[in-house]
Amino acid sequence: MQYQWYPGHMTKARRMMQENIKLIDIVVELVDARIPLSSKNPDIDDLARNKYRLILLNKADMADPELTRQWKKYYEQKGFFVCSLDSRKTGSIKEVKSLIQEACKEKKERDRKRGILNRPIRAMVVGIPNVGKSTFINSFAGKASTRTGNKPGVTKGKQWIKINKDVELLDTPGILWPKFEDQTIGMRLALIGSIRDEILNVSEMGLNLIEYLVSNYPGVLADRYGAKEEGDSHQILADICERRGCVMKGGQPDLDKAARLILDDFRALRLARISLEIPEN
Ligand code: G4P
Helix, strand or coil: CCCCCCHHHHHHHHHHHHHHHCCCCEEEEEEECCCCCCCCCCHHHHHCCCCEEEEEEECCCCCCHHHHHHHHHHHHHCCCEEEECCCCCCCCHHHHHHHHHHHCHHHHHHHHHCCCCCCCEEEEEEECCCCCHHHHHHHHHCCCCEEECCCCCCCCCCCEEECCCCEEEECCCEECCCCCCCHHHHHHHHHCCCCCHHHCCHHHHHHHHHHHHHHHCCCHHHHHHCCCCCCCHHHHHHHHHHHCCCECCCCCECHHHHHHHHHHHHHCCCCCCCCCCCCCC
16 A cells, blocks of 8 residues: 655645744644554654654543553653643643643743743644644633734734743644655554545555454454454454445445444444554563
8 A cells, every 4th residue: 555645745844844943942742642653753853853842642532541651651761741632622731731841941940040031932733634733722722822923014923822921832733744654654544544545445454453453452353343353354354244244236245344344433432442553662
């Protein structure tokens, strides 16, 4: 399977990011808690050199809680500040705010020593498409926040959202392109629905998911479909196909339909809270 991310978009996104990153103190990077490696573009480490870094394991409500804990530790050990959250809820926002303060403590101290008081920390949200950047910005900004800059006829420039007296957020997130060199990464991004399905081979995705589930979440397919988790993934898919009565007009098994069913159930959390990546220690 081949995945495409057009070079033109990539260059534009990169240029925007390079420009904006100069203005900020801390990069708030969203990754998907179900695939914290594949949804992270390592190029950001280069772009955000010398910046404070906060990783948000977003959509944690969909991920395996135990693995999310392990991923948090994994990134903390690499020197990042980390928080897991469901961006649609405002519950974790307080923790994000205090982590930003903590991460930028040194800068605040430096400013204070130079006699610079009340200079807010400037933050920018980055992440690959569909990871939840806009959702996070809305929750983080809340209703009370005010937007500054870009007032017609007054100032030209970026829009900043004043979060509180200490923090300002750039209101346009930086879009990172997923790293597709490795096809496993493409497959994982596809499984969580971050690439449009029309261009993908559904059976191949279903087979891949079945193989992973049988090894890492034994019993899940048996519980949901009564499937026998025996044999290879083709046999298991055929078994689920039969049990669910997925047939084509001529009566042959409709394996694509069965694969689609499993994918939809996975994405809608009807199987379990499943993460597709496990940190290596
Ligand atoms: P983006 O700006 O990074 O492109 O992402 P955006 O905020 O638009 O979010 C993409 C989808 O992910 C949205 O669903 C949003 O509600 C959902 N989402 C964001 N954060 C979370 C989270 O922490 N947990 C869960 N469960 N969902 C989250 P949508 O508009 O309904 O799109 P879709 O679900 O139909 O793709």
